[in-house]
Amino acid sequence: MASEGVEKKLLWENEPDSLSFVDEDTGYTCFIRRNLIVGHLCGYVFIPDDLVNKAKELSEKIKDIDIHGGITYKGYIEGIADKIKPYAIGFDCAHAWDFVPYMYMHGCKELSPEVIIEGTMEYQSKMDITYKDINFVKNECRKLAKQLHEILTGEKEKCQEK
Helix, strand or coil: CCCCCCCCCCHHCCCEEEEECCCCCCCCEEEEECCCCCCCEEEECCCCCCHHHHHHCCCHHHCCCCCCCCEEEEECCCCCCCEECCEEEEEEECCCCEEEEHEEEECCHHHHHHHHHHCCCCCCCCCCCCCCHHEEEEEEEHHHHHHHHHHHHHCCCCHHCC
16 A cells, blocks of 8 residues: 555556567567556557468467457557558457456446555455456466467477476
């Protein structure tokens, strides 16, 4: 909990609304973006240009990817940079037991504000709903990049967890 005299901030108030980084093991670019309507984070992995056609054909294998909530996006992403529309595969953090900031902003009675204040170790509400923060989404993006790399290239050794 924040010290006396220190302004308490909700977890998502100290996070960026978007973040881009390169997964060191695969070289794939990962992108995180906040849904500005309800406030949850979404994670994406940009597919290298030479593998886009193969990625578009994924159907059955994509169901086996182990990622939070499963794959919920497959397509081009607009609005990242001028004239760049990368093909991405991604997931979101607005599932049944995910806390989304909209719930707090609109007075969901089951939530205890104290447990979603930055500086607390416990992010859980009374209902076991958890907010998936930027670090959680970064780790899931890395995990997704490794799995996609393995599926698209067949190179498993390069991406073994260290």
